[in-house]
Every structure is written in C-alpha cells, then in structure tokens.
Amino acid sequence: MSDVRITRNNQLDRNTPQSSGILRLAAINGTLSSSSHICGGIMIAQPHTASSVHHHGEQETIIYVLGGNGQVRWGRYGEHSETAGPGDFVFIPAQLHHQELNPTEETVTWVVIRSGSHPVVVNLPGFDLVASKSAR
Numbered sequence: 001m002s003d004v005r006i007t008r009n010n011q012l013d014r015n016t017p018q019s020s021g022i023l024r025l026a027a028i029n030g031t032l033s034s035s036s037h038i039c040g041g042i043m044i045a046q047p048h049t050a051s052s053v054h055h056h057g058e059q060e061t062i063i064y065v066l067g068g069n070g071q072v073r074w075g076r077y078g079e080h081s082e083t084a085g086p087g088d089f090v091f092i093p094a095q096l097h098h099q100e101l102n103p104t105e106e107t108v109t110w111v112v113i114r115s116g117s118h119p120v121v122v123n124l125p126g127f128d129l130v131a132s133k134s135a136r
Contacts, residue, residue, distance in 0.1 A: 005033040012041065017121035019052035021045065022100055030117030040113040045070060045102035053078070053099045053127055056092070057120040061112060063090040068108030074098040078127030097124060 005028075012025035013032060022045050026032060029039040045051075045068075063072075065088045073081040074096055081101075084090050092098055094115075102108040114120075 007032055016041065017119055019054045019121055019123050021049040022051040024112075024119070024121070026119065029119065036117050038113060038115060039117055039119050040111070041119070042066070043100065043110045043112055045100060045108040045110075047102060047105050047107065050101040051099050052123045053097055053125065054121050054123045055095050055097050056114060057122055058094045059114040059116045059120050060094050061090075061092040061114050063092070064088075064111040064113075065090070066109040066111050068102065068106045069104055070108035070110065071101040071103065072098055073101060073127070097127075099127070 007027045012027055013029075014023075014025055016024045016026045018024055022043050024041060024043050026039065026041040028035055028041065030036060063084070065084045065086055067086055069083055069085045071081050071083050072090055072092070076097075078099060100110070
C-alpha cells in the first residue's frame with residue numbers, strides 16, 4: 001500500500017541535475033517519494049541570472065511561476081522569448097532547447113513538474129547569437 005509523502009521545505013534535495021545560473025531543488029521524485037511517473041521541485045533564479053541552454057530529454061515540463069517575472073527563450077537560435085509572472089503556467093515540450101532568464105532585480109521562483117520519476121537536464125552550448133540576429 002502506498003502512503004502520502006510530504007517533503008518539508010527544509011528537506012528539498014540540492015542533488016539534482018543543474019544548469020548554470022539556476023538553482024534546482026527536488027521535492028518529489030523516485031527517491032524522495034517513490035514516484036514512478038512524475039517529479040517536481042522548485043527553481044530559483046537570483047537577479048540578473050540565466051540558465052545554460054538545455055533540454056529535458058523525453059520529459060515534458062510544466063512550470064508555475066510562484067514569484068517574480070522570469071523569461072523563457074527557445075528556438076534554434078533563442079529567437080523566441082516570453083515573460084511569465086506570478087500565477088502564470090508555462091509548458092515546455094520534450095527535447096525543446098530553451099533557457100530560463102531573470103533579467104530583473106528580484107528573485108524569480110518557479111514550481112516545476114516533469115514527466116518521469118527523476119529530472120533530466122541536458123546542458124548544451126549557448127544559442128548562436130550571430131545567427132540569432134540574422135534570423136530576425
């Protein structure tokens with residue numbers, strides 16, 4: 001029989017796949033909660049930081065913006081971007097190359113849920129800025 005599992009805020013796990021610039025903390029995964037299909041946690045971006053360009057393999061991602069106004073960039077050259085603020089939801093498809101950014105003076109906090117029992121982060125080289133400018 002399975003039981004409800006609660007991960008307290010002082011039990012969040014820092015031992016997760018990371019991309020530079022963003023702190024990822026696991027709350028629910030196959031190890032912390034015996035989850036076999038989803039994982040979740042929070043991402044924290046300090047002011048004026050950005051993650052590496054990355055994707056999450058075959059995992060789909062749902063982000064809920066808890067606080068602050070962050071941006072997501074995507075596309076072959078990072079030519080697309082949107083800002084998401086408190087209360088907004090963001091969906092990131094599997095294999096999509098993207099980057100999270102915090103260009104503001106405030107900390108941005110996202111709640112993140114992914115398909116799969118443990119998060120996958122595949123870091124990539126940065127977007128090609130020269131190509132990005134010519135693609136616009």
